């Protein structure tokens with residue numbers, strides 16, 4: 001199986017209890033072909049595959065700093081998704 005960046009956690013079933021929201025995205029898992037999903041808990045956004053249990057996560061505060069366009073008062077949603085997908089697809093080493 002491919003290896004991914006160190007920010008990946010192996011996501012435990014129990015952790016899903018803390019998830020506040022989860023949505024399927026149009027991105028596809030390279031391993032199983034399933035829809036990748038975006039989840040949110042109190043601190044993090046998680047992006048990855050539920051079936052394969054592979055996720056990347058980023059702190060919401062960090063993402064807000066990077067992807068909120070304060071001048072235009074909007075959130076750069078698609079740029080964030082592209083970055084999360086790029087991180088997800090980056091093999092380690």
Ligand SMILES: [Zn+2]
Nearest residue numbers: 029032049052
């Ligand atoms: Zn998968």
